[in-house]
Amino acid sequence: MKKILVTGALGQIGSELIQKLRDTYGEDNVVATDIRETEADVVKSGPFELLDVTDGKRMYEIAKSYQVDSVIHLAALLSATAEAKPLFAWKINMDGLLNALEVARELKTQFFTPSSIGAFGPTTPKDLTPQNTIQRPTTMYGINKVTGELLSDYYHQKFGVDTRGLRFPGLISYVTPPGGGTTDYAVEIYYDAVKKGEYTSYIAKGTFMDMMYMPDALNAIIDLMEADASKLKHRNSFNVTAMSVDPEAIAKAIRKYIPHFKLDYQVDPIRQSIADSWPNSIDASSAKEEWGFKVAYDLEKMTEDIIKKLKDKLL
Structure with missing residues (x-):
């Protein structure tokens, strides 16, 4: 290019x-x-x-x-x-x-x-x-x-x-606000964790989906x-994927940096039904074999980076 x-x-x-x-x-x-x-x-x-x-x-x-x-x-x-x-x-x-x-x-x-x-x-x-x-x-x-x-x-x-x-x-970022995606809870949860110390998830506990920073x-x-x-x-x-997580897994990672963080649920039937139709985890081996796909961030490294950046941005 x-x-x-x-x-x-x-x-x-x-x-x-x-x-x-x-x-x-x-x-x-x-x-x-x-x-x-x-x-x-x-x-x-x-x-x-x-x-x-x-x-x-x-x-x-x-x-x-x-x-x-x-x-x-x-x-x-x-x-x-x-x-x-x-x-x-x-x-x-x-x-x-x-x-x-x-x-x-x-x-x-x-x-x-x-x-x-x-x-x-x-x-x-x-x-x-x-x-x-x-x-x-x-x-x-x-x-x-x-x-x-x-x-x-x-x-x-x-x-x-x-x-x-x-x-x-699902793509997770601290730069741009969510834009109508089913996996956007994984962006919102970090914003609300830093701003309010709590988050109400529209995706149910135990709903695993793939994510990437x-x-x-x-x-x-x-x-x-x-x-x-x-x-x-x-x-x-x-x-391509970096991690398969549910809301509880993200909340656990957040509590390492915001111990008082509270997560509860108010499930949105439409977005939950979409999430339920998607995989729990996907196989990225073809991307790795054909052009060397790799990632630098797992859930822990991503959470540490996002919370630091959001605190600088919001507080």
Whole structure:
């Protein structure tokens, strides 16, 4: 990658990925786009363009004018939001993806878009979910993600587009507030622990889901995009993970630094039903074997870092 276009740059991943990409590839070589404009560093620290991803013509014009060689398509509605507005989610998630893939095809760029553990469903094996397995999701978000995986494979096989992707677990970050995902409790719990010393979880006790700290997720995107294409057997939607945790496990890790932290529950039936359809843990061995995927943070190291950073930020 030398000149990169990123959609959804003000979202959870984009707001941190943009800065890392600019630090790595140069400020002028990373074009951030989003449907809104703010005073955020993403907007001020390098090229920024307003973009509605359902406007394929505008996306193409931006990509061509900056002569990008890579497109990282992040713009999407997340799981809980998508379930509340399923038709709107299909329009944003699928029209936006098709437009981004078309830009990559026409301009012969490299292409990345994230998938998710939401691409799995209730009939998928729950423990150490394999790279290749049954995918019959029961949510609009999951359906969008499976479709995105298949479309990315199609554009590679049919048109030769260098498509790549990761099936992300829940991503935990102290930088950007939660944005409507089922796993967002794992972000909220740290904020409330530092601010209030207590948290009410909308996900039930004993509900295990895979998670990853954002710095590891950002490294995984760059590592995959820079990987030798000849070694990629799967190419799109590699399983990646750092830990499988439930709310109690996170609370226990927090109490090492905030001993009085209190956790209780008020389960949200919609988000709980989504979580129940997802794996307890996934197998990331294909990513490790094909391009050397690795993580630096487990639950303990992540918790120590987040609490320190949040105390500096909030207190």
